[in-house]
Amino acid sequence: MKREAEVTGARFERAAIIGVGLIGGSFALALKAAKACGQVVGVGRGRANLDAAVALGAIDVAESDVAQAARGADLVLVATPVAQFARVFQALAPVLSPAALVIDAGSTKRDVIATARANLGARIAQFVPAHPIAGAEHSGVAAAKADLFRGKRVVLAPLPENTAESVVRATAAWRACGARVAQMAPEEHDAVFAAVSHLPHLLAFALVHELAQRPNSAQLFSYAAGGFRDFTRIASSHPEMWRDICVANRDEMLVELARYGAQLESIRALLAAGDAAGLEDVFARARAARNRWLDGEYDF
Amino acid sequence: MKREAEVTGARFERAAIIGVGLIGGSFALALKAAKACGQVVGVGRGRANLDAAVALGAIDVAESDVAQAARGADLVLVATPVAQFARVFQALAPVLSPAALVIDAGSTKRDVIATARANLGARIAQFVPAHPIAGAEHSGVAAAKADLFRGKRVVLAPLPENTAESVVRATAAWRACGARVAQMAPEEHDAVFAAVSHLPHLLAFALVHELAQRPNSAQLFSYAAGGFRDFTRIASSHPEMWRDICVANRDEMLVELARYGAQLESIRALLAAGDAAGLEDVFARARAARNRWLDGEYDF
Structure with missing residues (x-):
């Protein structure tokens, strides 16, 4: 498993999962299974849901505050409903470390990018938009599984501001989950x-x-x-x-x-x-x- | 298995399956599994398909002629494409024994009934129309299985001419296949x-x-x-x-x-x-x- 993380190049010390549901929970389980990250901090709306996420081993620490969770993280996945992205990006902007990579899992990309531009400010270059083509009609962390993304497509829609390195790191993170990564323009x-x-x-x-x-x-x-x-x-x-x-x-x-x-x-x-x-x-x-x-x- | 046939009351000595595909083949396999019938004669378009039906144990005898297959049968299932029903009913009319029960598996009922009326002549009272709510996107006898109808609905659309006994026998035949039988008007x-x-x-x-x-x-x-x-x-x-x-x-x-x-x-x-x-x-x-x-x- 160590070997896989080395092959894909993905290694994060502290991942913050903002929105621990089916997608966020599965992403965390997959990163852990690939030994691609150290500590995982999860933010979610409900205490019961976060307790379940800890019990499932998806997250190590439950946190109610987005900024608190993101402080010191080198990877942040935004996996809340898209309607909450503006608030999440606003909370992230002041606390993101310059080395942190921010990714999302939204099903649409033009609107997410517009929201990120409006709210991430100077941190916009650290955000590599993504859409994992996986999911189910079931939602919530109870449905999460480490192989949800295995063999599935993830579409990256990189920004002109992204550095090549940040796109490589985002690709590596999704590949560590077993996904096949492609790139498309947001439109x-x-x-x-x-x-x-x-x-x-x-x-x-x-x-x-x-x-x-x-x-x-x-x-x-x-x-x-x-x-x-x-x-x-x-x-x-x-x-x-x-x-x-x-x-x-x-x-x-x-x-x-x-x-x-x-x-x-x-x-x-x-x-x-x-x-x-x-x-x-x-x-x-x-x-x-x-x-x-x-x-x-x-x-x- | 003997007991099930007794409970459902279905027992046929010679069944003719006109159209040995997914539905016809599964019906034959189900009747045999329930020990609800003796010999099964199958009619189909292709020799290879009929050979496969014999090899699968769905039918005992392959026959290319509808009239020949139906002669002496006490149960006839018409399971060809509905477009062929007129020709099949025409072939059946002169050779049907007065005790034979005729059933079909067409997905529509008003047109099938009109076709039967036009072509079965004096034998119309022996025909109890049915629609088994089972199937798959796969067709052909290779996809047939004895439990295709188990727990599934079969809708009977009896004719005014049907005797109560013929409806009971048709119900018993489908129940022997494990189906739940309901009745509806054709419209x-x-x-x-x-x-x-x-x-x-x-x-x-x-x-x-x-x-x-x-x-x-x-x-x-x-x-x-x-x-x-x-x-x-x-x-x-x-x-x-x-x-x-x-x-x-x-x-x-x-x-x-x-x-x-x-x-x-x-x-x-x-x-x-x-x-x-x-x-x-x-x-x-x-x-x-x-x-x-x-x-x-x-x-x-």
Whole structure:
């Protein structure tokens, strides 16, 4: 395990995890498993949650104050809901050591970067934005696990102000968790994830909400089966987190909704016309594309 | 195992499986496991598939001719694609024994019943329509398993012509497979499944097809993760089967698409207005409804 930390180059003496939930807790467990860090200090909203994090071995010390936790840390992960980032960055700015690396785990990047610029002040060059493509519909540290990021993508969206060394250190931290690290511009990141993540969440929430409002919703749900369960799994995601993502990535999501609406309209027209061959063609193309994806044709 | 067959009352001497794929093969394996039938004769399109069915123990005898298979059978399961039902019923009508029970496994019921009426002639009273709520995105007898229907719903949509005894026998056959059997009117069946099954399939096909057509589709797919995988699992379903379902249940699916479109438009309006509280409310209601469903609140 020592060897892995050396290979990846990640070694931190004191990590501060701001927001010890599924992501923050898993990150801490992964760093510890890789022997890539010494002490871990965790900040969270609830005492019970922090006690659970200590019991799980994710954090060594529970702290209620962001500034207190970050003082002396050489790595700070901001993993609270994005709506709290401004307050967290404000607390960090005056206490960050010049050698400290700050990373985040927000699902959107343009808004997080704007918030960091507005609140980190002279420390902005120390912040290397990141989005780990991992998670689950379950939240909270109880769902955390050391291998949550293993084999998963982490997208870094570096700032022009970042030094090469800070990007290398951020890459090493995520690699120590087992992640495959890529880089994208923030705009590109937000557009890509609006299409492959944010839109599907909206579509799943919409379906369940629509059915739940009907007078015969109990009957409908009673006949829903495995296909429905998987299609709507992401509709069990955290409402507050998805509210924040929608607000942050509104423009790209509106673009995606419009594209999807046009696609749905063209399928509706095929259906209304009873165009069996046209429908089969759409379904066959979709299945073929998905199967290529499952076969790893788009991996890199 | 003998005891189970006695409890459920299902006992057939010779079963003919017309269409030995996932559903037909699993039904045959389940009946055999329950010792609820003697010989099983299977009819299928491909010799290789039928040989595989014999090797798996799903069928005892492979037959290429529907009439030949059905002659002397006291149970006939029609499990071909629905588009072939007319031809199958035509072949069955002249050779069915007066004591034979005919059941099907079609995902839609109004069209199947109309097809049966048009082609089974005087034998219509022997046909008890059914829809087993089980399946997978995989097809073919290789995916068949004896417990596919265990604990799953089967909806019977009996005809006015059915005798009480024939409905009891059909119920017993599906119960022997481990299924929970319910009854619905054909119109109600088609409306319910348009909402909880057919619409989600259309939505998943539409998303994958839309993304696959873009110039940057390779990049988009390369960042798709677990949420996308589950949301789109049903887009790997069989194009021919879903073409037939769309054509058969077109009117109900158009109704469902319109309802969903209205829901999506109301969410789009919240998004465009930046109504964070409104979005969170929709997401929270959807999550709560789905979680009640997962908790079994709508089971019966």
